[in-house]
Amino acid sequence: MRASRAAAFAALMLAAGTVLPAAPTAAAATSQVGPASTWFSISNYRILDTREGKNAPVGAVGPDSVTRLDITKILHGITPNAVVMNVTAVDATANSFITAFPGGRPMPTVSNLNATPNHKVTTNRVTVQVGADGVVNLYNHVGNVHLVADLQGYYTDRYSGSEGNAFVVGEPTRLLDTRTTVGGHPGKLVGGPAGVINLDVSPAQVPTDNLVVQATVTEPTESAHLSMYPAGQSPWSTSDLNFDPGQTVTNVSYAYTTGDHRLALYTNSGQAHVVVDFLGSFQRRTADSGTAGLFIPTDPARVLDTREGLGAPAAKAGPGSTTRVKVTGLNGVPETVAAVVLNLTGTNADEDGHVTAYRAGAARPSTSSLNYTGNEDTGAMTVVPVSTDGYIELYNPHGSVDLVADVQGYYSS
Template identity: 60%
Template structure:
């Protein structure tokens, strides 16, 4: 666990190959939104690894199966608080066929959403997931078809404001999207592909978005690996520390993969480690967390309110937008407030953004409706492959986000996982 958080814890199916769930069913029974909450981070604590029987029985999870993850028991908060939501990196290894994983609160009906999409022949697939925790402290992971190993790393959790003894927790400020690093260009302080075993500390470029009053600012960053020469993984970690034995991005040769990471960045900057081959890396700024002082008043802004996962866009069936693929140069406008108890005037939403039925490779940029399209990407998609990426998107005053597709044609799916208060 990160040293700066240890104290808190001590107190504590369609045509083609797609298998994305489809339907306009309402969200799960029971509470639709949870309590306004503050965030606590951990150092990628491994909750489940079915390859070795850690946190679940040893062996691949099967079709139509549910793996239960006891978040409360893993944290054992001495305050007695039950986490309201968990931020996890979910990795699927060696799937036998194309499938999807759905993360949802235990005790509620499984919603019509997906959290991670896997493809047979792709050895490892990873996506970050923010999921509401059941009232009993448990999260469910559902595997649709086939068999695969599942690995789950806890990156952080939320508790209701003021519930975790005197530990205030962190609040979130959505930022103006900004590209901090692109090793293919001169953006950032590292140019050229990152080689096998390289550990790069990015200091100057991340300092521009850090809070000068907090030298250990925690940033929300969209990290992308592109044009790798072989299968590998990338780990994001605080520079100056040992490389963590976890991964943020997993990719095969030639693939472009994006994932979001919440990372404490100290005076030494942000660390990026590539395990094998050579790869270009891109880092986009999304926002930052404010570490509130012990027993401090965190106010009402930047609190996270988890929601039962709810689908607000599916262009395959005309849900949330006209039916039909998003074409080159198109902008898809999506209403994200209203459904599932998400009120007006929220600062940002946490969504799972998925591409399916793509005719060629491309990328999607998500931003508040009516604002200029930033030079960043939130999802990189591939031909005839379902690809998901969790992201945080600022919301316009009238409750919309926009999805810009510069090239290619693809269907788009958006599932809301919660929101941040303004």
């Protein structure tokens, strides 16, 4: 459900970007694990824009800089345990990376967004624990870049008498592929209100209007953005994806549908193919609900880096390869969890490609979790179910690429 303060939040327009730390620059001596939390969603709400001086000085942030976001102040006294934001890098002057981490904590060796001058705008979803001081930090490694952040929701304890929402792991399922007839809308999404696709998500068989989906845009004809929102509403002024002509981009979204389970997809310009994969849903809790599906934020932790042999042999993932990764028993994550929230990055790729992340030992789904670009660092947040022995698998169908995975929290089983 949406937080009761949602109506008070205004939503504006969005954009994004990152590069990748290869060795620790700072390490937390002790992992900090947050309390078990429930989900409260809000209409996308802009909380940072350095182009306009919103909650930061006007002007691009510089190299080796930290931008503080006072979440408690932004939410008028609410201090959540973690927040979910769409973070955007605009007009980067150098290949760089952005790291989100809790206020008052050492900066971890992880990245959330890879910015490059090759793209005016780069976007990625970020889940990050909020510091005890109510602050979230955004670190920029090198060069100058504008930062934009849109809040999509937060995790906290009971709020205003509500028990919040718990995550229900879904079987990864393709709901839409406009390159085919999957989803019933063959042909590219056309820019403008007249081109809106109203996607029926009922095949996911979820009795809720709050879904978690992975959206991909491919073969766009112009620089534009994709927005997803409940069918029947006017297009939202925030974006889920930003892309350039010919680019393939993936991002996860916590999307709302209408009561009849329809999700609107809108692009503001040009034409593009769109793919939507179902990952799970949030369902309302009651006072007697159990503990399954609660989110526990952790200090961000790297669990895989094939460049260095962390979590897997020191070798690129080749075409047709599957990389098995242990994601539990580390950094405060227990041995048994339902799913992990992680940032998956492809780097040193010799060609464009994609990666499918799924529960180890399960049948490999026909979905994608990351679409990477040759000779660029490309990251995407995703939610991955975990096997009972604590593993996920990453399938790379073609090309060779180094893979990096950073865990940001987990859902209880």
